[in-house]
Amino acid sequence: MPGLINEEDLATVRERSRIEDVVGSYVTLRPGGGGALVGLCPFHDEKTPSFRVTPTRGFYYCFGCNKGGDVIGFVQEINNSSFVEAVEFLADRVGVQLRFTDGGGGNRVEPGLRSRILEANRLAAEFFAAQLGTPEAVAGRQFLAERGFDRDAAEHFGVGFAPMGGRDLAKHLRGHKFSDDELVKASLIREGGGWDYFQGRLVWPIRDAGRSVLGFGARRLFDDDRMPAKYINTRETPVYKKSNVLYGLDLARQNIAKKNQAVVVEGYTDVMAAHLAGVDTAVASCGTAFGDDHARLLSRLIGSSDALKGEVVFTFDGDAAGQAAALKVFAGDQHFISQTYVAIEPTGLDPCDLRIQSGDAAVRELVARREPLYRYVMANTIAGFDLDRVDGRLEALRAAAPLVGSVRDNSLVNGYIHELAKMLGSDVDEVRREVARAGRRKVAPSSDRHREPEPPPPDEQPALGLPMPNPRDRGLEVERGTLRLMVRAPEAFEQGWNDTAVDDFTHPAYRAIFEAILAAGTPASDWPQPVVQAAADPTAVQVIAALATEPLMRPASPTYAAEYVAKLKLLSVSRTIANLKSKLQRTNPVDDQPSYNRMFATLLEFEKQRRELTERAAGPAL
Structure with missing residues (x-):
């Protein structure tokens, strides 16, 4: 490790x-x-x-x-x-x-190798794209044309052609001062002879969100190709990990964040067809099945403030293989924060063929007809049972109930209960009881329909984090302003942060940030980095970043810091006074005179503190 x-x-x-x-x-x-x-x-x-x-x-x-x-x-x-x-x-x-x-x-990779590989990949992508216009690449251009992709489409997606000679790319990159060792590690040439890794194939560059070329996917064009596989991909390299990359991400990223939706298709031409048809959130896995790491990647990209409003839509064939793929995705559904959907074309066509046969609108309609993945899997789960028999319906209910129980959006659960009851022909209350028994068990579809799902271990439970404070909340302005000053100008405070206390902060995120400030120790030149490291909660880290970039209302100084802390403590003391007055009103001064007198004396002390803090918060007299 x-x-x-x-x-x-x-x-x-x-x-x-x-x-x-x-x-x-x-x-x-x-x-x-x-x-x-x-x-x-x-x-x-x-x-x-x-x-x-x-x-x-x-x-x-x-x-x-x-x-x-x-x-x-x-x-x-x-x-x-x-x-x-x-x-x-x-x-x-x-x-x-x-x-x-x-x-x-x-x-680990030697220093500089990643940068060298990325530069070699960039030059290789330009080389392949230029080769697509040569006479040798006529078969590649014909392949694209037959699938509805013209020259502009090829340029937009960076599609290229790897020459059949087998050494053209290696020669080109050696001319840019790349060594064979670097090109082998980049999976651009093969070991022991220096032959190009891709030969006589149509090539798609696979880019990250920053448009850096990580690797390539290539399709077979000629019958005499020595590589029998229809598609081959870059081998694993220091920059290309197939379980962590998605084709089309460079073009789809901003649209995914903007629309809170990602559409997962199965191949390079499907991504092209989807984007050209107006589904500009389409991506595809590269040389491997869609997995948990891809799910986590998409979850980070969905940009909705309410994660449950985000959508991840999968397009599958309607055959047995498509059903199996849907079940596999559903098994990893816990890695999604957003809702998951499935879009099945009744004719069995993939997005590329569907666009060829029925046009752009049909591709958009395919995505628009999406149905929740839970519902699709639920229907396939009960399809194997004999619903004409009482025991068959009961077994189907027991198999499907955990699926409904695992739905993250509680507002949908009641509707799914009614849907499942309708599918089974069972009583709604019976279905509701079985779903309640299933509880929050982990759903793991398998060939063993009767195996009881097991609850997830504690470390697999989702961590939602602290609530995000509203930066424009006037009631929290003093708390935010004090923390802003602590993050941006710690030198303005006396040791001990002017006796600021954790209880002076009411919002959980602000309280957590001040606790991180205390844990970070004495401010040094790298401040507030130690605060970030001490803040375990992701919301707190985001707010610290915001505070570090927000401008101060006045130049930082010890006087300014003292005034802010006085305002913060004034609010804290005022809350304490309000609580004491409330208790005094509920206490009978005759029946419980000692307690009443103690609280009254304490109240007078806090009132004195409030007057002093009010003067300090107002600043020095002019």
């Missing part, structure tokens, strides 16, 4: 990776006042810039889609990569050789 990244190396990567340089390679940034830079958000469509970068603190935040974090978080988001992959990407960029604890670096 890989070890952890050496802390010194991680700190060096953060120090050398200037966030304005990294973000600036994806976004045009302009001065926005207060030392911040602004630009159009790369994570959602917008016409007015709401994306801010604060170089002095090393954070970015978008006030439109609420995405934010440090430079590593930005790379994770823009490249859909893990934390370690993002660090390695930045390390290659700034020339840091990472060390790993526990011998974890044994299988």
Whole structure:
């Protein structure tokens, strides 16, 4: 198992990776006042810039889609990569050789190799695209034309042709100073002879969300092709992991976030057909079945503030293989936050053939006719039982009830109960009782229909995180303003943060952030990075990023910090006074005189504190 990244190396990567340089390679940034830079958000469509970068603190935040974090978080988001992959990407960029604890670096990639592979892939994609116009590629152009794709479509999707000679690409890339060792590791040439990996095939570049070419997929065109497989893909490389890539993601990403929908099709030409027909959220897995990692990737891309409103739509053939694929996807459905749907074409045509036969509107209609994956799987689950017999209906109910019980959107459960009762011809109350018994068991479709599903282990339960505070909530402005000052100008506070207490914060996210500030220790030059590391909750991390980019109302100073803390404590004391007055009103001064007198004396003390805090909050007299 890989070890952890050496802390010194991680700190060096953060120090050398200037966030304005990294973000600036994806976004045009302009001065926005207060030392911040602004630009159009790369994570959602917008016409007015709401994306801010604060170089002095090393954070970015978008006030439109609420995405934010440090430079590593930005790379994770823009490249859909893990934390370690993002660090390695930045390390290659700034020339840091990472060390790993526990011998974890044994299988790591040498510094700079990822960047070299990505550059080789970029040049290879340009080379293949240029070759599609040559006389040798007539079979490739004919293949595309027969499927309704003209020259503009080929250029839009970057489709190319790998020459039949077998050494053309290798020669081309050697001319750009790439070694054979680098090209073998990039899966562009084969070991032992230097033959091109793709020969005489139509080629599709597979890009990430940042449009970097990660690898290629290639289709057989000629009968004498020595590779019998219809499609072959780039081998696993340091940048290409087939379980983590989706074809068409570069074109679909913004539309997925904007429409809160992703449509999963089965092949390269299906993605092309869907996009050209107006379904611009279509993607496809590459050389492997759609799996759990793909599900997690799409879940990160769905941009709805209410995750249950997001949709992932799968297109399957209506045959047995399509049904099996639907069951496999459903087995991993817990990895989706969004609702999952299935779109089945009754004629059995895939989106590409459907577009050829019936036009663009038919492809759009296919997606519009989607039905919940639960319902589709439910129907297929009960199809194998004899519903004309009482015992058959009971067995079918027991098999299907856990499916209904696992539906995340509780508002749909009652409707599915009625649907299942109608499918079975059973009493609704009987179905409801069986669904209740199934509870929240983990659904795992298998050939053993009668095996009771087992509950998921605790670490598989979804973590929803703290509620996101409204930055415009006037009632929470003092809490947010105090934290903003602590994140942006910790030097303005006395040791102990001017005696600020956790209980001074009422919103759970703000309370969690202050707890992280306390846990982060004495502020240093890398502040607020230690606060981010101490904040375990994802909502808290997002809010910290926002605070680090929000402008201060006045220049930071000890006086300004003291006034803000006084305002915060004034609100806290006022809440305490209100509670004491409420208790006094409910206490009989005759029957419980000692308790009443103690509370009254305490009230007087807090009233004195409130007067003092009111004066401090107003600032020094002029």
